Amino acid sequence: MNNLISMRDLSKEDIMRLMDIAAKIEKGEIVPNMQRKLAALLFFEPSTRTMFSFDTAMKRMNGDTIIMSGTQNTSAKKGETFADTLQTIAQYSDIIIMRSPIEGAARYAAEVVDIPVVNAGDGANQHPTQALLDMYSIIKTQGKLDNLKIGLAGDLRFGRTVHSLAQAMAVFGAQFKFISPSFLQMPEYIKDDLTEQNIKFEELKEMEGNIDDLDILYVTRIQKERFADPEDYEKVKGSYVLNKAMLENAKENFKVLHPLPRVDEIHTDVDDTEYAYYFPQAKNGVYTRQAIISILLGEV
Amino acid sequence: MNQVKTIKVNAIKNGTVIDHIAAGKILKVIDILNLTGDNSVMVGMNLASNKIGKKDIIKIENRELSKQEVNSIAIIAPSATLIIIKDFEVVNKSQLEIPEYIEEHIICPNPKCITNSENISSKYYINNSKTASARCLYCEKKYLVEDLKIKI
Numbered sequence: 001m002n003n004l005i006s007m008r009d010l011s012k013e014d015i016m017r018l019m020d021i022a023a024k025i026e027k028g029e030i031v032p033n034m035q036r037k038l039a040a041l042l043f044f045e046p047s048t049r050t051m052f053s054f055d056t057a058m059k060r061m062n063g064d065t066i067i068m069s070g071t072q073n074t075s076a077k078k079g080e081t082f083a084d085t086l087q088t089i090a091q092y093s094d095i096i097i098m099r100s101p102i103e104g105a106a107r108y109a110a111e112v113v114d115i116p117v118v119n120a121g122d123g124a125n126q127h128p129t130q131a132l133l134d135m136y137s138i139i140k141t142q143g144k145l146d147n148l149k150i151g152l153a154g155d156l157r158f159g160r161t162v163h164s165l166a167q168a169m170a171v172f173g174a175q176f177k178f179i180s181p182s183f184l185q186m187p188e189y190i191k192d193d194l195t196e197q198n199i200k201f202e203e204l205k206e207m208e209g210n211i212d213d214l215d216i217l218y219v220t221r222i223q224k225e226r227f228a229d230p231e232d233y234e235k236v237k238g239s240y241v242l243n244k245a246m247l248e249n250a251k252e253n254f255k256v257l258h259p260l261p262r263v264d265e266i267h268t269d270v271d272d273t274e275y276a277y278y279f280p281q282a283k284n285g286v287y288t289r290q291a292i293i294s295i296l297l298g299e300v
Numbered sequence: 301m302n303q304v305k306t307i308k309v310n311a312i313k314n315g316t317v318i319d320h321i322a323a324g325k326i327l328k329v330i331d332i333l334n335l336t337g338d339n340s341v342m343v344g345m346n347l348a349s350n351k352i353g354k355k356d357i358i359k360i361e362n363r364e365l366s367k368q369e370v371n372s373i374a375i376i377a378p379s380a381t382l383i384i385i386k387d388f389e390v391v392n393k394s395q396l397e398i399p400e401y402i403e404e405h406i407i408c409p410n411p412k413c414i415t416n417s418e419n420i421s422s423k424y425y426i427n428n429s430k431t432a433s434a435r436c437l438y439c440e441k442k443y444l445v446e447d448l449k450i451k452i
């Protein structure tokens with residue numbers, strides 16, 4: 001593995017190796033040393049969580065970071081090409097971790113520079129490090145990745161997180177329930193991929209009544225701005241808010257995941273249940289990203 | 301009754317003929333071939349064809365096509381036949397095939413794709429198994445081959 005651009009590039013073996021290294025880092029069995037290693041965090045699109053998570057991962061390994069956030073301070077404003085910006089940054093750093101609103105930007109970056117590139121989100125396309133930390137959370141709570149029943153709820157159309165996760169879990173024979181308003185359904189190209197792999201999925205309109213047979217419910221936020229008429233949002237939003245009462249008959253091993261930030265799609269009364277796992281999930285992100293950086297820099 | 305055959309497009313001595321282009325697609329083929337040189341070019345449009353009903357045809361004197369050009373033409377005219385002529389003789393005749401991979405000449409229909417904001421060629425992997433679909437290497441979106449736009 002030279003770069004991490006898309007879940008589509010990873011084999012089952014790559015994923016399992018990464019899970020194993022993340023677990024060893026968490027347990028302290030592996031202590032990667034990134035002293036004198038510098039990660040360039042290029043965030044051409046706003047992010048706090050993902051950026052902090054990478055920053056933390058690097059610093060926990062005694063490494064350091066340089067951070068560019070937004071396009072305000074870049075040479076792009078002076079007319080420099082994207083390729084030149086990347087090549088310059090690559091002279092200063094050992095690894096580039098980038099987020100961009102432009103789809104395919106990380107793939108292109110990996111072609112341009114000769115240091116490893118990690119895709120921290122490219123438009124509505126991929127967010128592979130989020131998918132991997134989600135998978136690490138799944139393996140920790142379920143003891144396995146194979147043959148699980150997973151509900152994905154919320155904005156499935158624009159949410160790159162759910163796209164990457166669906167593709168990745170399909171490799172492990174997952175069955176899916178896609179729960180969303182009709183105009184925020186999972187895109188056809190993702191559903192085509194799943195059909196080609198004989199993966200079963202159902203498309204549903206509400207959470208209630210569709211939770212009891214799930215191992216994992218992955219909730220994402222529905223942005224009000226996606227609705228042309230705010231009244232339409234008010235009409236459907238109740239169908240996509242998870243509360244404690246809905247979890248009465250949940251399976252013992254059931255867990256609720258969320259990429260965060262949460263707004264109101266998971267009621268706070270769920271937080272104290274044994275099913276809530278979204279905050280530990282965020283912590284798992286640091287171990288997973290430590291593993292990714294360590295593998296790409298050849299330190300493990 | 302004897303059928304009267306008329307040659308509507310003159311023969312060429314050396315060069316390339318692309319026959320059985322679906323009627324109406326010839327202008328796109330001409331765009332791909334960037335025919336601005338000195339070669340003589342003959343074009344027939346809307347001719348009757350036993351094979352595809354109505355066809356277009358183009359004959360280009362003293363010109364061989366690159367693999368890239370042939371691939372691009374295959375995308376917009378998969379029914380076409382490529383004929384190489386030497387000394388008025390057909391030396392090679394082949395049915396075009398949609399390639400597995402194509403670079404250049406294609407505009408990714410996704411406006412958010414990096415190939416539409418940076419000066420780089422889009423690259424497509426084409427799955428020809430059922431309906432021909434193409435996946436952009438960069439934005440990973442999938443399109444039907446017939447929906448791809450050709451870069452002029």
